[in-house]
Amino acid sequence: MILRFEGxxxxxxxxxxxxxxxxxxxVHPGENVLVAGSSGSGKSTFCRACIGLIPHFHHGELIxxxxxxxxxTRQHSVHELFRHAGLVFQNPDAQLFNQTVEAELVYGLxxxxxxxxxxxxxxxxxxxxxxxxxxxxxSPHTLSGGEKQRVALGTILTLRPRLLLLDxxxxxxxxxxxxxxxxxxxxxxxxxxxxxxxxxxxHEIIQDVDRIIVFHRGxxxxxxxxxxxxxxxxxxxxxxxxxxxxxxxxxxxxxxVFDVDxxxxxxxxxxxxxxxxxxxxxxxxxPSNALAPLMHPVVELEDLWxxxxxxxxxxxxxxxxxxxxxxxxxxRNGAGKxxxxxxxxxxxxxxxxxxxxxGSDTRKKPVSELSRHVSLVWQNPNDQIFRPTxxxxxxxxxxxxxxxxxxxxxxxxxxxxxxxxxxxxxxxLSEGQKKRVSFAAALSVKPDLIVLDEPTAxxxxxxxxxxxxxxxxxxxxxxxxxxxxxxxxxxxxxxxxWLILSDGKIIADGSSDVVMAESTAMAKAGLRxxxxxxxxxxxxxxxxxxx
Amino acid sequence: MILxxxxxxxxxxxxxxxxxITLVLFLRLSLLWFNFLKGLGFAxxxxxxxxxxxxxxxxxxxxxxxxxxxGTVFFLFFQTTPPELLSNGLLKMGFPYPxxxxxxxxxxxxxxxxxxxRNIRDAQRARGIPIEGGxxxxxxxxxxxxxLLIQAFKFADELAEAMEARGxxxxxxxxxxxxxxxxxxxxxVAISFTVLTVALSIRFL
Numbered sequence: 001m002i003l004r005f006e007g008x009x010x011x012x013x014x015x016x017x018x019x020x021x022x023x024x025x026x027v028h029p030g031e032n033v034l035v036a037g038s039s040g041s042g043k044s045t046f047c048r049a050c051i052g053l054i055p056h057f058h059h060g061e062l063i064x065x066x067x068x069x070x071x072x073t074r075q076h077s078v079h080e081l082f083r084h085a086g087l088v089f090q091n092p093d094a095q096l097f098n099q100t101v102e103a104e105l106v107y108g109l110x111x112x113x114x115x116x117x118x119x120x121x122x123x124x125x126x127x128x129x130x131x132x133x134x135x136x137x138x139s140p141h142t143l144s145g146g147e148k149q150r151v152a153l154g155t156i157l158t159l160r161p162r163l164l165l166l167d168x169x170x171x172x173x174x175x176x177x178x179x180x181x182x183x184x185x186x187x188x189x190x191x192x193x194x195x196x197x198x199x200x201x202x203h204e205i206i207q208d209v210d211r212i213i214v215f216h217r218g219x220x221x222x223x224x225x226x227x228x229x230x231x232x233x234x235x236x237x238x239x240x241x242x243x244x245x246x247x248x249x250x251x252x253x254x255x256x257v258f259d260v261d262x263x264x265x266x267x268x269x270x271x272x273x274x275x276x277x278x279x280x281x282x283x284x285x286x287p288s289n290a291l292a293p294l295m296h297p298v299v300e301l302e303d304l305w306x307x308x309x310x311x312x313x314x315x316x317x318x319x320x321x322x323x324x325x326x327x328x329x330x331x332r333n334g335a336g337k338x339x340x341x342x343x344x345x346x347x348x349x350x351x352x353x354x355x356x357x358x359g360s361d362t363r364k365k366p367v368s369e370l371s372r373h374v375s376l377v378w379q380n381p382n383d384q385i386f387r388p389t390x391x392x393x394x395x396x397x398x399x400x401x402x403x404x405x406x407x408x409x410x411x412x413x414x415x416x417x418x419x420x421x422x423x424x425x426x427x428x429l430s431e432g433q434k435k436r437v438s439f440a441a442a443l444s445v446k447p448d449l450i451v452l453d454e455p456t457a458x459x460x461x462x463x464x465x466x467x468x469x470x471x472x473x474x475x476x477x478x479x480x481x482x483x484x485x486x487x488x489x490x491x492x493x494x495x496x497x498w499l500i501l502s503d504g505k506i507i508a509d510g511s512s513d514v515v516m517a518e519s520t521a522m523a524k525a526g527l528r529x530x531x532x533x534x535x536x537x538x539x540x541x542x543x544x545x546x547x
Numbered sequence: 548m549i550l551x552x553x554x555x556x557x558x559x560x561x562x563x564x565x566x567x568i569t570l571v572l573f574l575r576l577s578l579l580w581f582n583f584l585k586g587l588g589f590a591x592x593x594x595x596x597x598x599x600x601x602x603x604x605x606x607x608x609x610x611x612x613x614x615x616x617x618g619t620v621f622f623l624f625f626q627t628t629p630p631e632l633l634s635n636g637l638l639k640m641g642f643p644y645p646x647x648x649x650x651x652x653x654x655x656x657x658x659x660x661x662x663x664x665r666n667i668r669d670a671q672r673a674r675g676i677p678i679e680g681g682x683x684x685x686x687x688x689x690x691x692x693x694x695l696l697i698q699a700f701k702f703a704d705e706l707a708e709a710m711e712a713r714g715x716x717x718x719x720x721x722x723x724x725x726x727x728x729x730x731x732x733x734x735x736v737a738i739s740f741t742v743l744t745v746a747l748s749i750r751f752l
Contacts, residue, residue: 051712079717087712093659094702095709097652099631106723111714113721141658155713347669368675376673382701383663383670386693400675427697441674 003027008064019045021218037215038238038460052081085163086156092148096140126157146177176526203242230256240461295323304353315504328495345374375442379454381434385426432463452483560612
């Protein structure tokens with residue numbers, strides 16, 4: 001046994017609700033374990049307890065015992081434990097503190113006072129596993145999100161810990177970087193390293209793990225092999241289930257399936273191919289918007305170019321967003337998506353090309369005027385909250401624009417579930433609640449277009465469901481929406497139109513089904529069709545073969 | 548630097564500025580240097596004017612040139628010395644590791660903080676908050692400073708955890724690239740001392 005929690009409870013200093021509440025668990029050498037749970041279920045606290053940060057770094061009350069690689073964490077300091085168990089933290093930026101990738105990777109070994117030949121050997125091994133050879137002399141802060149994540153993993157791997165923990169490693173990765181990380185994790189499994197991945201999104205990793213442990217309110221709520229756990233009743237635990245599994249549950253099939261092949265086998269076995277297919281086709285996943293071409297344009301972009309540091313980030317974007325459209329903007333990290341949305345409210349002004357909001361050139365109007373029409377909801381709500389109460393935070397915009405509509409704002413408070421929070425400090429809220437506050441603040445000025453940057457990133461299932469229902473209602477009311485996302489399931493559910501941005505150009509534009517069928521464009525942007533789409537295609541092929 | 552302080556004749560100062568500018572050109576740093584001058588130029592001008600008005604033109608020119616020289620020396624030093632080498636050097640001289648580490652790491656995080664600051668500025672401007680320019684922006688200072696400070700504190704906390712978990716502060720640390728005093732370094736020291744001695748003897752003897 002490599003990790004053992006015996007009746008562990010823990011309270012952060014000054015906080016009454018326990019973060020861990022009588023947790024018992026055991027992990028054996030060589031196992032690949034997924035620890036799943038919604039935010040606030042105790043996942044990150046669990047990680048900190050595994051490497052001794054609790055109780056040595058975070059004080060507070062710890063009851064019970066934690067054994068890592070046979071060592072009692074209470075008796076051994078973080079500095080003794082870190083060669084036995086390593087943790088890749090959630091935020092890659094805050095764990096890279098050296099000048100070069102190489103210095104970063106060897107830091108832990110230098111701490112141990114290791115000699116140069118051993119350091120060289122381990123460096124070579126870890127950099128090969130994490131595919132960092134070509135980046136060795138770069139500064140970590142100039143790397144992409146996926147690369148930083150790999151460096152963070154490498155810093156731990158050089159220490160050759162017997163237990164490796166990763167805290168929500170996929171949150172900010174695009175589909176391609178996610179796939180790359182999965183590949184690395186699989187090769188680590190073959191090296192015999194025990195791995196614990198902490199996540200609330202299951203579909204990225206579920207096929208690679210031996211066991212799932214579900215956390216709920218600081219203790220184990222369910223555990224076992226993936227198929228067994230997911231066949232049980234787990235809907236109360238706020239997990240983001242694999243999309244095919246959800247589809248099957250809606251259809252009344254209980255057996256859990258994780259990929260398209262499994263789904264086909266299961267459907268054949270139960271003789272459900274035809275009814276399932278008919279139903280999938282019947283409930284068109286695609287929110288249609290037949291009227292869109294007739295509506296007047298809200299934002300028009302003509303041959304928009306953007307250069308930064310001598311590189312062209314945007315290379316001639318032509319785009320018209322019409323009233324009532326719900327558009328998903330997709331593409332790799334670094335493809336220019338965030339840059340593009342900054343043009344939509346005048347934060348960036350075109351150097352070459354033209355941007356018009358309701359027909360007027362954005363170069364001639366200040367942001368403060370344009371943002372009355374176009375509101376942005378940023379990925380990180382902490383970038384904007386500064387008021388003492390939630391109410392004041394939401395009403396900041398309307399007060400500035402002198403556009404306070406009490407009826408509309410009260411309705412927003414209700415819709416976003418903010419009524420019980422109005423007098424609380426926005427700083428004290430959970431990340432999901434903060435997201436809702438910033439969303440409500442953006443809508444409070446009744447914008448003509450609302451733009452959301454990665455609305456679902458880092459959000460657990462309950463919070464994602466809330467966003468889904470709010471967005472659905474806005475769409476019905478005819479609100480024009482554009483969102484940037486890597487979450488194709490979310491995009492397929494909401495967007496009437498998909499845009500793929502790749503290498504500064506829009507390479508696909510149409511309904512989700514049309515875009516997903518354009519396999520070259522999808523591949524170029526590192527995207528894969530949703531499971532639902534893949535399943536429909538697979539069944540279609542089967543039926544064609546029969547006839 | 549000692550030289551710059553010792554010499555008060557404008558010709559010497561102009562000559563040393565010439566040498567420094569040649570170095571700047573030689574190291575292909577001229578563009579960066581011009582950007583740097585945008586900041587320093589104002590200070591030099593003010594210094595020159597004050598010294599001129601308070602004393603005479605000669606003192607003004609000398610003071611201005613001196614400041615320009617010192618600024619350029621600092622510029623060259625930091626452009627050509629990676630923070631890591633600087634901190635390693637200090638470490639070898641006997642400074643404690645936490646001190647030298649903080650010195651190099653804080654430079655490392657400047658770009659990260661700038662990125663945070665830029666995101667916050669964009670986020671607030673997009674809400675119509677006038678956080679740059681104008682008298683009104685003073686009222687909205689918390690809109691910028693609040694989120695920035697809170698994120699910086701959170702960042703520092705997370706960083707401290709990560710450093711602890713990688714063994715920061717354990718005694719007996721080894722160094723993968725151990726800095727060594729090679730013959731080039733001895734040569735540099737010897738040349739510097741010779742030049743200094745010669746210059747000082749010209750000035751004072």
